[in-house]
Amino acid sequence: MRTPKWIVLFTFIILCGCWDRTEINDLAFVTGTSLDLLEDGTMSCSLQIAIPTTTETGNSTKDNERFFIISAEGKNGNEIHQKLQKKISRTLFLSHRSIIFIGERLAKHGIKDALDIFTHDPRNRLKTYIMIVKGEEGRSILQINYPLKQLTIEAVKEIGLSGEDLAVTLRDFFISSVSEGVHPVVGGIEPDIHSKGTKNQNFNLTGAGVFKDYKLLGFLNEKEALGMMWLTDKLKSGRITANLPKYNGEVGMRLIHANRKIIMQTMDDTVKFKVQLEGEGSLIENTTGLNINEPKDLKIVKSALEDATKKQVQNSLFKIQKKYKVDSIGFGREVHKNNPEKWAVLKKQWDENFPEIDISLDVKLVIKGTGMVNSFLELPEKENEK
Template sequence: MLIVLALVCAGCNDRTEINDIALVMASSIDVRGDRYVGTIQVAVPSRQLGNVSQDRETYFIETGIGKNVQEIMEQIQGKLSRRLFISHRRVLFIGEKLARKGIKDIIDHYSRNPKTRFRTFVLVIKEQEGKDALKINYPLEFIPTEAVREMENLIGHTSVTMRDLLNSASGEGIEPVMGAIELIPSPQIASAKSKSKYTFNLNQTAVFKDMKLVGYLNDYDSKLMLWVTGKMKRGIFTLQLPKHKGNVGVIVHRTSRVIVPKVEGNKVKFDIHLKGEGKLVENNTELDFTNPKYFYLVEDTLTRVVRKDTEKMIAEVQKKYSADIFGFGDQFYKKNNKKWQKLKTKWDKIFAEAVVSVDVDFALTQSGMSGPPVQLREQEIVK
């Protein structure tokens, strides 16, 4: 038995020391002619410990060119003294030019490679190449692209992982979306004498159809889209209250949605029921929110505004892109598969002409620590 156990418990014969691997923290993919350009950002572990000069970088960048992703990785490996380790990769950037051309031909590598981290965030770099994002120096993080991962987790915008992308790409009745990043000038970073004068601005959504980028949703429409798809964790809305000067700021959370697909005659219809709770975080009016009637005023205003703007946003996506990013077809697929089999062959046209109605149920639960604005005199407050 001792001999058998000795053979089975062979120890860490397949271990890999950190000194033998190159930790890939982020990568990008772009297109140049008929070739793909891949870039990786590799962490330098010893420089994360703070025992080297602060003037030295905590990472470095390497690039390869090939007909496919595997060829790129082999070319990059030939330039490195350590074996590439991609299982720790946090983000993958896709340049806009490649996104518009189409990403169908490059996705297979990421789904097939068992070392792929499926929690990797995938984002489009708006109007620039993916490799440009890897050159950003972000002062708050040792590895700059770690900031993007933190933003995706913290801000609550369109967060799409590799798993999400593959599911929507292969799913029935839904088109993929991704978070979109703009690289904008940053006075703070410029004043720090950084090599890069830009920073990340994550506030838009990239819309895809047939795995090709067709356009973007702005920050506000992205929040509405996430609410419709049931993925909004937190959204900030600024409301102008009727017959009152100023505005109020509301954070909406605990959101949900129900989509009811219908076929009436030759028309496909969708009834969307949005539900949420929220709290008042800013009051720039003269109102005293210790009075419950102003709670109802905010609730009615947000309900009306969100209903109107959501219907407008959906109509614009139908008209401009004919891309079902909301998963309306998926609702048919799940709830009425027999009907879906008849509709799916011409779903793009059906989706573009579908009639959509929205209703909103919102409850304001908190108004902060004070009722009226503390800067107003007693006679200026409306109670």
């Protein structure tokens, strides 16, 4: 009996396998990238490449050989990528890259051209995180030998996703850059000066960088960045501290839930906003003489924490609105979303008028538990009475 031709063809295809696949041993896994601007105006790019746990000869890598770095310089991303590929025998594999670090000098100069290659090359994932290295080159973070992780990049990523610090992807950045009524903000990082020169180095997350037209305007510190995250409804958790001089101490609260609501009021030629911030959590510190188990004392603590929160968020808003004069929160986007006709009138002059827009804040906190937090020492009853 003759075998049908389609069976022969099907068998041939199966036996041939994947003729164009790339073996894992032929790939170099890029875990992180840094971009910097040199003094002559050219761009420098460094790649952190993971070293496999075993080499081709079967020997294990040493503790200080978890990764290595290659660098190249050029006028554009395509030219730099070609130079980088020639420096390594394996094919650069970019899909595992977690973070891109951008030096402060390049960020202030402008990063539109530097990021252009990430929008065209499908090997670059838009879920990759982006961070600005404050006061240093981006390469300085790639070189850190962090002791608690196989790769420093993973440590940065996990801390950034904790909910207390700003985590922004390339996709987030591009969307904010092209959207109406909002400008992007990017998380900041810097090497820890206390661990410089030591075997095991560290880093610090340092608030956030404020952008306009793809250029860094300046930074928000950690407290200002937390306030900005609350204003943009991105805050998942955080800590609030209030000073009570009258009661000779401080109280601290751990937020486990936070949300924000923006109420817009339309005027004849402008708009104004009221921002309602709500949060709940538990007390984690009390160095005052207040007895938290007493409702009247707990009310004093709650009021002090709400006042401290309001002041902290107002500081964030003041720096964004009055100093940098850029709508990083997205108030213009709220107008665009809720009243397109009004936005059509306001959008042309929004950046110029935003610093004078009336924005008020209202804060309400819910204390769910006080735990074991009372005064630092159980003071006599008379001493607790103020």
